[in-house]
Amino acid sequence: MAGLRINHDLAHKLSEAELDAVQKLCAFDAVEVDTEDGLSVNSSCKMCKLCIENGPEGLFEYVESPETTGINMDSKGIAVYVEHTLGKAHPVTFELIGKAKELAKPLGWPVYALLIGCEQDDLAKEISANYDVHVYICNHPNLERFLPEPYTAAFVTFIDIVKPSSVLVGATVVGRSLAPRVASRLRTGLTADCTALELKENGDLVQIRPAFGGNIMARIVTPMHRPQMATVRYKVFDAPVKLQAATPQVTYFDVESVTSRIAPLGIVLKDKTLDIANAEIIVACGRAFTSHKQLSLAKQLADLLGAEVACSRPLVEAGLVEPARQIGQSGRTVKPKLIITLGVSGAVQFTAGMKNAETIIAVNSDKDAPIFSVAHYAVVGDVFEILAQLIKQISEATTNNNNNTPEKEEQFCYRGEYV
Amino acid sequence: MNIIVCVKQVPGTTKVAVDENTGVLLRSGVEAKLNPYDLYALETAVQIKQTYGATITVITMGPPQAAEAVREAFALGADNGIMLTDMAFAGADTLATAYALAGGIGTRCKYDLIVCGKQTTDGDTAQVGPSLAEFLDIPHMSNVISIDKAGSENIHVSADIGEYVGAYEIKLPCAITVDKGIYVPRLPSYKRMLESVKQEITVLGLEDLADTNPKMYGLSGSPTQVEKIYQPEAEAGQVIIDGSPNDIASRLCHELRELKYL
Numbered sequence A: 001m002a003g004l005r006i007n008h009d010l011a012h013k014l015s016e017a018e019l020d021a022v023q024k025l026c027a028f029d030a031v032e033v034d035t036e037d038g039l040s041v042n043s044s045c046k047m048c049k050l051c052i053e054n055g056p057e058g059l060f061e062y063v064e065s066p067e068t069t070g071i072n073m074d075s076k077g078i079a080v081y082v083e084h085t086l087g088k089a090h091p092v093t094f095e096l097i098g099k100a101k102e103l104a105k106p107l108g109w110p111v112y113a114l115l116i117g118c119e120q121d122d123l124a125k126e127i128s129a130n131y132d133v134h135v136y137i138c139n140h141p142n143l144e145r146f147l148p149e150p151y152t153a154a155f156v157t158f159i160d161i162v163k164p165s166s167v168l169v170g171a172t173v174v175g176r177s178l179a180p181r182v183a184s185r186l187r188t189g190l191t192a193d194c195t196a197l198e199l200k201e202n203g204d205l206v207q208i209r210p211a212f213g214g215n216i217m218a219r220i221v222t223p224m225h226r227p228q229m230a231t232v233r234y235k236v237f238d239a240p241v242k243l244q245a246a247t248p249q250v251t252y253f254d255v256e257s258v259t260s261r262i263a264p265l266g267i268v269l270k271d272k273t274l275d276i277a278n279a280e281i282i283v284a285c286g287r288a289f290t291s292h293k294q295l296s297l298a299k300q301l302a303d304l305l306g307a308e309v310a311c312s313r314p315l316v317e318a319g320l321v322e323p324a325r326q327i328g329q330s331g332r333t334v335k336p337k338l339i340i341t342l343g344v345s346g347a348v349q350f351t352a353g354m355k356n357a358e359t360i361i362a363v364n365s366d367k368d369a370p371i372f373s374v375a376h377y378a379v380v381g382d383v384f385e386i387l388a389q390l391i392k393q394i395s396e397a398t399t400n401n402n403n404n405t406p407e408k409e410e411q412f413c414y415r416g417e418y419v
Numbered sequence B: 001m002n003i004i005v006c007v008k009q010v011p012g013t014t015k016v017a018v019d020e021n022t023g024v025l026l027r028s029g030v031e032a033k034l035n036p037y038d039l040y041a042l043e044t045a046v047q048i049k050q051t052y053g054a055t056i057t058v059i060t061m062g063p064p065q066a067a068e069a070v071r072e073a074f075a076l077g078a079d080n081g082i083m084l085t086d087m088a089f090a091g092a093d094t095l096a097t098a099y100a101l102a103g104g105i106g107t108r109c110k111y112d113l114i115v116c117g118k119q120t121t122d123g124d125t126a127q128v129g130p131s132l133a134e135f136l137d138i139p140h141m142s143n144v145i146s147i148d149k150a151g152s153e154n155i156h157v158s159a160d161i162g163e164y165v166g167a168y169e170i171k172l173p174c175a176i177t178v179d180k181g182i183y184v185p186r187l188p189s190y191k192r193m194l195e196s197v198k199q200e201i202t203v204l205g206l207e208d209l210a211d212t213n214p215k216m217y218g219l220s221g222s223p224t225q226v227e228k229i230y231q232p233e234a235e236a237g238q239v240i241i242d243g244s245p246n247d248i249a250s251r252l253c254h255e256l257r258e259l260k261y262l
């Protein structure tokens, strides 16, 4: 059984002060001083292994589980799940195909795309031709729209046929519902919302994401299982260029059971809701903003620049800004040409959602704010004083500008009736 | 109807950082709390109970102090509480967590509906709900935004699927994860809060589950492993702009013009 092992002989030799220090090594209060064993680890342990790294030599040891599952450890290739609605693939699909090809290249691995749907032959050909990937398609009337059970069945069938080493899924609503079901059926690892991916020579996929709710990143691996599964949000990776030339390579496969204990009753398409992910310029406000009045200054600047206003999580929690405008790990990932952050400290959960912006200008009164570590322009000063001046100067410079078009309705709304 | 609500105790507004000199994880902040998204799950259960009649059981997996989360759930309307706690469960990823919860629910409860919060504020993965449903072999629907009708055989819900809102009839038993905003969570009742102190929590360990193989739980049962944790690095070649607000504004205007945004 894998786990942490404590060298009890060593533990018994430690002085009270040393025991105390060892206990403090753990940020999760999982190390306890124990009269019998010297030290013990409780169930709060998150297996971050920092006690091994930083504790006295040999006191903590990580024991691997001796046996590997051996399931397809020699499998090859990377598969990308194609999410689609109304015959159009979600753009995250192409970003993932681009990334998969980049990762697969050094190992000479194939890249597959998995399309589950009904009569999606054209889309399959288009994807294969445009991105030079081998598309596997499962067509069935019951698969017209996403339903967890039949989609899982089709997905697992595909994995059984192709045996990919890694599987990438867009971290969309559908992806976040489908991928865990597939991973659980296969009893394999799934890492959510990766912000970077690397492939080791041995085929291990290194999945990087913010961890433990802190200002830290984790490299996560799935060493004993294949396929290794990861979800990635839209706009984390770049969209690849289309090739247009390749001859499409499409393989059809069937799934045994498409039964579902969920009956779809109808759908209502959403109106184009606000999507800050599509904005080219973003003005992002942080906790420095505490009122609508202050936010209206940011809005003024945004209007002058033709930008969208976005924010960090505390402003959503405070009810000052609607959730659709939140940037970050639990908000949207954005990759605008320009982002100006105003009074945002720059926690990893925030920067995970914006650090790939082309130009980052950060304004913060604290010169040590972590946001400056991702910023191209570090502006140190009071955000409101600077905003006032900036709005004034830009307005003067662009006097007869005809922007300030009235704000479009940004409420979440439906289009039409159930169809 | 028997409803199970899965809840998790999460750190309060904790700030975790790696100490640059020692490499030790530092944590400062306030105590743990009930995952805010789970409040919506609990409220959904309470609303169904009020309209259709139901018994609500909350279940959590965590260290012994996670019992606090169950007590909080009592104060918010839960009737029974189950806590899974065992050293064998430590270090669990979402798969091993869901497997343990499925074990706890499967061996201990009669259930028609399982309600989970959309995600947690510490892990943020949204994976446990669907994974749990898979282990229990029941259907699931994520991102449910309204309960339209609940019967003895099935439940009607609407779910936000991203580009559309879908309406579904789901056979019971099933699992749903509910989005923020499905209902407004109530405040804990003072009376219930006082009573909750005396309310009994069923504590289950590895030996109480149907599958007692320790390799299926905690770190051993987790396919994903943390290889390394680190602090993000700083951006090189940065321009620093400081001075009086007026100077800063002119320099910014200049840069914005250079970058062709003005």
Ligand SMILES: Cc1cc2nc3c(=O)[nH]c(=O)nc-3n(C[C@H](O)[C@H](O)[C@H](O)COP(=O)(O)OP(=O)(O)OC[C@H]3O[C@@H](n4cnc5c(N)ncnc54)[C@H](O)[C@@H]3O)c2cc1C
Pocket (backbone or CB within 6 Å): A212, A213, A214, A285, A286, A287, A288, A311, A312, A313, A314, A326, A327, A328, A329, A330, A331, A332, A342, A343, A344, A345, A346, A347, A348, A349, A350, A353, A363, A364, A365, A366, A369, A381, A382, A383, A384, B120, B121, B122, B123, B124
């Ligand atoms: C699992 C998880 C997911 C999360 N997801 C997200 C997410 O998606 N998005 C997100 O944003 N956060 C997220 N967070 C929260 C995140 O960790 C931070 O708490 C949050 O980003 C902080 O927001 P902030 O920078 O606005 O506020 P603070 O950290 O409070 O920073 C405010 C900053 O403003 C500066 N400031 C104050 N007044 C002024 C002034 N007058 N002029 C100039 N500067 C000023 C301060 O120096 C400070 O740096 C998540 C956390 C967890 C645990």
